[in-house]
Amino acid sequence: xxxxxxxxxxxxxxxxxxxxxxxxxxxxxxxxxxxxxxxxxxxxxxxxxxxxxxxxxxxxxxxxxxxxxxxxxxxxxxxxxxxxxxxxxxxxxxxxxxxxxxxxxxxxxxxxxxxxxxxxxxxxxxxxxxxxxxxxxxxxxxxxxxxxxxxxxxxxxxxxxxxxxxxxxxxxxxxxxxxxxxxxxxxxxxxxxxxxxxxxxxxxxxxxxxxxxxxxxxxxxxxxxxxxxxxxxxxxxxxxxxxxxxxxxxxxxxxxxxxxxxxxxxxxxxxxxxxxxxxxxxxxxxxxxxxxxxxxxxxxxxxxxxxxxxxxxxxxxxxxxxxxxxxxxxxxxxxxxxxxxxxxxxxxxxxxxxxxxxxxxxxxxxxxxxxxxxxxxxxxxxxxxxxxxxxxxxxxxxxxxxxxxxxxxxxxxxxxxxxxxxxxxxxxxxxxxxxxxxxxxxxxxxxxxxxxxxxxx
Amino acid sequence: xxxxxxxxxxxxxxxxxxxxxxxxxxxxxxxxxxxxxxxxxxxxxxxxxxxxxxxxxxxxxxxxxxxxxxxxxxxxxxxxxxxxxxxxxxxxxxxxxxxxxxxxxxxxxxxxxxxxxxxxxxxxxxxxxxxxxxxxxxxxxxxxxxxxxxxxxxxxxxxxxxxxxxxxxxxxxxxxxxxxxxxxxxxxxxxxxxxxxxxxxxxxxxxxxxxxxxxxxxxxxxxxxxxxxxxxxxxxxxxxxxxxxxxxxxxxxxxxxxxxxxxxxxxxxxxxxxxxxxxxxxxxxxxxxxxxxxxxxxxxxxxxxxxxxxxxxxxxxxxxxxxxxxxxxxxxxxxxxxxxxxxxxxxxxxxxxxxxxxxxxxxxxxxxxxxxxxxxxxxxxxxxxxxxxxxxxxxxxxxxxxxxxxxxxxxxxxxxxxxxxxxxxxxxxxxxxxxxxxxxxxxxxxxxxxxxxxxxxxx
Numbered sequence: 001x002x003x004x005x006x007x008x009x010x011x012x013x014x015x016x017x018x019x020x021x022x023x024x025x026x027x028x029x030x031x032x033x034x035x036x037x038x039x040x041x042x043x044x045x046x047x048x049x050x051x052x053x054x055x056x057x058x059x060x061x062x063x064x065x066x067x068x069x070x071x072x073x074x075x076x077x078x079x080x081x082x083x084x085x086x087x088x089x090x091x092x093x094x095x096x097x098x099x100x101x102x103x104x105x106x107x108x109x110x111x112x113x114x115x116x117x118x119x120x121x122x123x124x125x126x127x128x129x130x131x132x133x134x135x136x137x138x139x140x141x142x143x144x145x146x147x148x149x150x151x152x153x154x155x156x157x158x159x160x161x162x163x164x165x166x167x168x169x170x171x172x173x174x175x176x177x178x179x180x181x182x183x184x185x186x187x188x189x190x191x192x193x194x195x196x197x198x199x200x201x202x203x204x205x206x207x208x209x210x211x212x213x214x215x216x217x218x219x220x221x222x223x224x225x226x227x228x229x230x231x232x233x234x235x236x237x238x239x240x241x242x243x244x245x246x247x248x249x250x251x252x253x254x255x256x257x258x259x260x261x262x263x264x265x266x267x268x269x270x271x272x273x274x275x276x277x278x279x280x281x282x283x284x285x286x287x288x289x290x291x292x293x294x295x296x297x298x299x300x301x302x303x304x305x306x307x308x309x310x311x312x313x314x315x316x317x318x319x320x321x322x323x324x325x326x327x328x329x330x331x332x333x334x335x336x337x338x339x340x341x342x343x344x345x346x347x348x349x350x351x352x353x354x355x356x357x358x359x360x361x362x363x364x365x366x367x368x369x370x371x372x373x374x375x376x377x378x379x380x381x382x383x384x385x386x387x388x389x390x391x392x393x394x395x396x397x398x399x400x401x402x403x404x405x406x407x408x409x410x411x412x413x414x415x416x417x418x419x420x421x422x423x424x425x426x427x428x429x430x431x432x433x434x435x436x437x438x439x440x441x442x443x444x445x446x447x448x449x450x451x452x453x454x455x456x457x
Numbered sequence: 458x459x460x461x462x463x464x465x466x467x468x469x470x471x472x473x474x475x476x477x478x479x480x481x482x483x484x485x486x487x488x489x490x491x492x493x494x495x496x497x498x499x500x501x502x503x504x505x506x507x508x509x510x511x512x513x514x515x516x517x518x519x520x521x522x523x524x525x526x527x528x529x530x531x532x533x534x535x536x537x538x539x540x541x542x543x544x545x546x547x548x549x550x551x552x553x554x555x556x557x558x559x560x561x562x563x564x565x566x567x568x569x570x571x572x573x574x575x576x577x578x579x580x581x582x583x584x585x586x587x588x589x590x591x592x593x594x595x596x597x598x599x600x601x602x603x604x605x606x607x608x609x610x611x612x613x614x615x616x617x618x619x620x621x622x623x624x625x626x627x628x629x630x631x632x633x634x635x636x637x638x639x640x641x642x643x644x645x646x647x648x649x650x651x652x653x654x655x656x657x658x659x660x661x662x663x664x665x666x667x668x669x670x671x672x673x674x675x676x677x678x679x680x681x682x683x684x685x686x687x688x689x690x691x692x693x694x695x696x697x698x699x700x701x702x703x704x705x706x707x708x709x710x711x712x713x714x715x716x717x718x719x720x721x722x723x724x725x726x727x728x729x730x731x732x733x734x735x736x737x738x739x740x741x742x743x744x745x746x747x748x749x750x751x752x753x754x755x756x757x758x759x760x761x762x763x764x765x766x767x768x769x770x771x772x773x774x775x776x777x778x779x780x781x782x783x784x785x786x787x788x789x790x791x792x793x794x795x796x797x798x799x800x801x802x803x804x805x806x807x808x809x810x811x812x813x814x815x816x817x818x819x820x821x822x823x824x825x826x827x828x829x830x831x832x833x834x835x836x837x838x839x840x841x842x843x844x845x846x847x848x849x850x851x852x853x854x855x856x857x858x859x860x861x862x863x864x865x866x867x868x869x870x871x872x873x874x875x876x877x878x879x880x881x882x883x884x885x886x887x888x889x890x891x892x893x894x895x896x897x898x899x900x901x902x903x904x905x906x907x908x909x910x911x912x913x914x915x916x
Contacts, residue, residue, distance in 0.1 A: 026754050027576055027588055058754045148819055153854060153879035156792070163787040178852035180879040 002057050004072035005050070010041045010364050017041040018066045019073065020233050028056050030076065037073065040233055044331075044364045054078050064166060064232055147179075154181035165190045188215045194231055195243045234329040245391045250427040253386050254435045258443045260402045261417045266449045277344055284322070284376065285346035287399060287442075290452055292318045292339045294441040295372060300430050301438050302371050304392040312429060321370030321390050322350060324357040325380075331357045332390050334370040374399060378419070387424045394429045397442070398422035461487045463783050464578060464587040466570045469496020471760030471772030472593030473554050478780035479591075480561040487587065488558060489580055491569040495551040496595055497761075498769040501615040504550055506639050508543040509620065510799050513646030517801065521838050534647065540621035572733060575756045589755050589783040592730060592743065593776065596723040596761035601631060603691035604719050610699055612718045614640065624648050625715035629701055631689050633660035635798040637720035638672070641681050642800050652682040652712060654689055654703060661798060665810045665845060668861035672804055675841050679801070692717065725762045738764065747789040749779040757783065766794055795873045797866040802842045805869035808857030808876040811847050820850040824882060824906030826898045828862045830913050833893040839863040844902040846872075848882040853906065855880050864895050871899060882906035 007017055020038040024030055035047035036056065050056075054076040061073045147153070152169050154162075158181045162169045165186065172189045174181035191213045218226055231239060245251070260283075267281060274281035295302040295318060304313045318339045321332040333353040338346060356362050373390040378401035387398040398421065405418040421442065425435045445452045462484035465476045473495070476488040493500045512534075519529045558565050568581040577586045598613040600606055608616035617640050624647045630637045633655035645651045653660070653676070660676075660683060661669045673683055687705035694700075698713045725742045727735075736744040736752040742764035749757040757779040760772030771794045781788035795807035814821045824846040828834040834842075842862020848855050858872035875885055885903030890896045901910040908915040 025588065148817065149849075149854070149856065150817065155878050159791060163789060166787070176879065177881050178849070178854045178879065180854075 002075040002077040003052065003054075004060075005036070005048075005074040005076055007039065007067055007069050007071050007073050008048070009069050010039065010044075010046060014041045014069065014364060014368075016066055016068045018233065018236070019061050019063050020045055021063055022059060023047070024056050026056060026059055030054065030056055040237065041364055044362050044367055045233070045360065046364070050076065052076060062166070064230065152181060153178055155183065158183045158186045161186045167193070184215055184217075188212060191215065194236065194239060234331075238329050241391065242388060245388050249389050249391060251389055251424050252427040252430075252432065252435070254423045254425070254432065254439055255384075256421050256423075256436070256439045256443055258419045258421055259407070259416050259447050260419045263446050263449055264402060264417045274344060274347065279344050279347045280351065281343075281347050282350070283402070284350055284374070284399075285343040286446065286449065286452070287374065287397075288320055288335070288338050288346050288350075289343060289456060290442045290445040291320065291372065291374065291397060293445055293452065293455060294438050296339075297441055298434055298438040300434055301395050301425065303394045303429050304371075305394075305426070305429055315371045317371065319369050319371045321373035321393070322353070323373065323375035323387075323390070324354050326358050326360070328360060331362060331367060332370065332373060333357050333362055333366045334368065336369065372396070378402065384420050385422060387422060389424050389426055395423060395425035395435070395438075397439075398424070458577075458584045458586055459487070461485045461564075461585060461587040463487070463589040463591060463780065464489065464570075464585060465591040465593055465776075466572075466578070467496060467593035467595055467760075467762075468494045468554065468565070469593060469595050469760060469772065470498045470769040471595075471762075471776040472496065472591070473558070474773040474776030475591045475593060475757075475759060475780045476563045476776075477557055477561050478777045479783060480563045482780060482784035482786070484589075484780070484784055486562070487564045487566060487585055489566050489568070489570040489578070491567070493551060494554050494558075494565070495547075496593075497597075498772075499550050499554070500547055501618055503769050505543050505547055505618050506614075506636075506643070507799060508546050509539070509618070509643045509647075510639060510801075512539055513643050514801060516646050524838065536621050536624070536647075540619070543618075543620075570729075572730060575733060575753050589757065591749075591757045591759060591776070591779045591783070592751075592762055593758075593760050593772070594726040594729070594762050596725050596767055598719065599722045599724050601689070601719050601721055604631065604689065604717060606719065610694065610716060612716060614718070614720055617644075617718045620647065626650065627698065627714040627716075628652070629654065629689070629699075629712060629714040629717045631717065631719045632721040633657075633683065633685070634662070634720060634722070635796075637718065638676070638798060638800045640718055640720065641676065642679075645676075645679055645681050650680070650682075652684065652714065654687045655683070655685045656688055658686050660685065661804060663810075664798075664804060664806060665859040665861075666812070668804055668806075668843070668845070668859050671842055671861045672798075672800055672802065675802055676800070689717075723761065723767050725764070727762060740764070747778075747791060748782045749775055749790065750782065766796060768794060768796060770794070793873060793876050795869045797869060799866060802839065802862045803865035804859075804861045805865035805872075806857065806859045807869055807873045808855070809847055810857055810859055811845070814847055814849075814856050819856065821856065822848050822850040822853070822882075822906050824848065824902045824904065824910070826902035826905055826910055826913060828895070828898060830901075831893075831895060831898050833895050833897070834863060836893070837863060837895075844868070844898040846882055846885065846899070846902045846906055848903075848906045853881040853883055855882055855885065855903070858899070858902075860899075862895070862898070868896055868899055871896065 010017060017039040020040045022037050024036050030036055030050045032053045033049040036050045037048050038045055039048055056074055057077045058075040061067050067073065153174060154169050159169055161183055162172060167186060167190055169181060172181050172185050175185050176182050195213050263283065263286060267283060271281050299314055302315050306313050317337060319334050319336045320338050321334045323330060323332050335346065335349050353366060370390060370393055373393050373396040375387045375396060376399045377385045378399055381401060384400060385398050387396045389396050400420040402417050402419045404415050406413050407416045407418065421439060423435055423439050463479045464487045465472045466489045468488050468490040472488060476486050479486040498504060566580050571579040573579055575590060577584060604611050606613045614636050624644065626649065628644045628649040628651050630641045630651060630653045633653050637653060638660060641651045641653050659666055659669045660673050676683060684705060687703050690702040690704055692699045692701040698715050699717060701712045701714060703710045703712055727737060727741045727743055733753055733756060738744055743751055743758035743762050745751050745758050745763055749759050751758050759775035759779050761767045763775060774792060775790055778788045778790045793808055795805060798804040811821060811823050825843055827843045829840040834840050845859045846855060847857040855875045860868050882903040885900055886907060890900040901912060904910040905915055
């Protein structure tokens with residue numbers, strides 16, 4: 001009897017995953033613990049091992065699908081049971097769209113045996129009975145129409161595009177005569193869906209008067225010079241995160257500059273010692289420490305807004321996300337409990353996480369739970385940038401290149417090692433004065449790192 | 458053992474479309490055929506009947522030309538030559554399919570496929586494995602109790618094609634569907650006296666009754682007798698011929714004929730597939746979803762095997778869908794299927810008839826235009842028939858089109874596009890149709906929905 005492979009809880013607080021790539025085909029024989037599918041959650045891709053040995057008779061979800069945890073994603077039959085019938089339509093189809101209740105088993109089983117509901121016969125023993133329910137309609141198959149004609153009015157090209165984008169044509173509002181769905185309608189719908197944060201119902205997504213996303217149209221004559229790629233995987237997660245950040249925070253910027261001359265000197269001095277300890281010392285650990293000190297002084301920067309409960313969550317722990325550019329896209333691994341770690345420890349951990357990120361080997365717990373984030377633009381060379389908040393954090397600090405610049409000090413022009421700092425903060429939680437003072441505090445600590453030593457806890 | 462991505466069993470319209478499309482998409486494809494490539498359609502269905510209907514049409518035209526002073530000598534009909542020409546057309550097309558197989562890299566193996574598992578078949582002692590199996594085994598004529606096919610006295614459509622065996626003086630056709638009426642037209646033109654018996658109360662059950670009426674009148678004028686609401690109970694052979702017992706609204710009667718054609722429907726060739734554990738419906742058709750996937754993963758069913766309507770163009774599209782789904786593409790069958798009866802005049806329909814729309818509770822506005830008011834039809838001596846556009850009264854969305862008349866089979870394609878595009882009657886009306894053509898009738902019928910047809914009085 002085929003067993004269902006369920007999408008497991010990949011990490012705490014993760015409720016869904018995107019099926020990135022099937023690693024086996026229907027009909028393939030899989031060994032226990034053989035990776036069968038790549039699943040992405042919160043920017044991390046993991047390979048799911050098969051919970052048992054057998055023949056993968058049916059994939060229940062398609063690549064690109066985003067499915068809640070505990071959703072059956074495949075059926076695996078015992079060896080010798082090849083070609084067993086697919087379970088009755090109701091069971092598989094009904095399970096997929098809703099969030100399944102967490103299983104009772106404490107050790108998070110990946111699968112559960114069927115409970116006799118699904119009649120699965122060995123196909124070579126007896127003839128199939130006449131009649132019976134039709135097989136399940138896959139998600140992208142046309143459903144019964146919802147209008148009085150019993151069939152959605154749509155031009156054939158729109159139907160095809162909808163299928164390609166995995167959209168039910170019934171959902172797409174048509175702009176043609178009598179509500180006919182046109183190609184542009186499908187495209188616009190797909191874009192609005194991609195832009196909305198996952199899980200938000202269509203109706204509740206945007207307040208009245210909220211304009212729909214701009215429909216993209218190829219300038220005529222340039223059709224052959226464009227290439228299209230589906231918005232999938234990490235890019236889609238990033239897009240969703242960014243839209244959520246852009247739409248649901250009130251991002252405000254404050255800028256200041258730091259005289260890093262002493263900090264540069266300190267690092268030069270400590271570098272050989274750090275190297276002796278096997279650590280390549282950058283400025284980042286010092287900045288981490290200064291940020292945590294400043295966060296302790298201005299706790300409102302270390303908060304999140306729980307919109308559902310209408311409460312501001314003040315965090316007494318200091319987990320710093322650090323933006324890392326990788327080949328696949330931006331990820332933000334998190335260094336936990338920065339306040340309890342030494343500069344050396346932080347340097348080592350930052351390097352390890354960055355390497356893991358670039359190798360695509362971050363675990364789900366590596367990218368969750370940040371309370372504040374830092375993005376280091378200096379390493380690439382931009383003069384100045386306006387970072388976007390890593391939601392649900394309240395703020396993000398942009399760190400830039402240290403450069404020799406002329407500054408006026410005690411009435412004279414001197415060359416100092418200067419760095420711009422840009423702080424993006426959510427004005428719902430943080431006011432401008434607090435943000436400016438927070439930034440000043442970081443500067444105060446970093447301009448004379450000795451103070452950092454004195455005040456660091 | 459040879460390994461493939463996809464094996465198609467049966468190379469009728471559905472099967473060869475599946476095979477070619479699969480190969481186009483880069484799947485290693487094997488097609489299995491136990492009879493002739495092209496299946497029923499190319500060999501004993503669509504194509505040879507249309508060849509014979511063409512002969513019937515030319516014969517009629519030669520006769521009707523006398524109206525404008527052009528007369529032909531009755532040279533007689535060489536049945537052997539007609540049969541040879543019919544076979545030549547068929548051969549060209551089946552050869553074409555084989556050429557396309559070769560050109561696309563589809564392997565063809567001849568013989569009966571024995572299905573060992575959803576992934577493995579045997580043909581002529583050789584085993585073949587594939588990731589996907591497409592069943593396209595088609596259908597065959599249904600026998601009526603008391604009228605078993607012997608293809609001598611009681612013919613199936615396949616036997617009826619063999620006109621080279623002689624044209625009976627008197628032919629009884631059981632069933633006034635597309636197949637029965639097309640053969641009634643052929644045999645009548647070739648000289649038989651033809652009686653058509655139908656159990657339902659109109660010919661072409663399900664078709665627009667008004668259109669069916671026009672067709673019935675034309676058939677009667679050509680000399681075909683039609684008995685609706687009549688049942689054939691059985692027959693005995695005597696020296697007079699085949700004495701067929703009929704029972705109808707006026708009681709029982711005996712009809713003496715020389716041959717009987719049974720055309721009461723077709724049944725799926727699904728018997729050889731039972732071991733797979735496929736879900737079948739009560740008529741034995743294989744149940745699939747819109748992606749042609751059966752209840753057994755990796756196994757697809759298409760064409761007549763999958764059920765009504767048993768039409769080649771439906772099978773073709775289904776074949777394409779099966780191949781695309783097997784290749785991992787998001788494909789599904791969700792089109793409207795036009796239907797055509799190649800009688801004289803032809804009948805064609807797409808979408809809903811007026812009656813079907815009303816049954817669904819839709820308020821409809823019907824536009825109609827008669828061929829008698831179409832200049833081109835008159836120059837062709839073909840004034841029988843009309844075009845009917847069924848539109849939603851409120852939105853004017855074209856829900857269906859029925860045509861009875863010359864070239865209905867060709868004109869329906871434009872109507873199919875209109876229905877598929879969700880066009881309004883206005884869209885058809887506002888599209889300029891060349892003059893003088895039969896196609897103007899569709900434009901005018903659409904205009905009549907808005908009471909704006911020019912060549913008739915809009916009522």
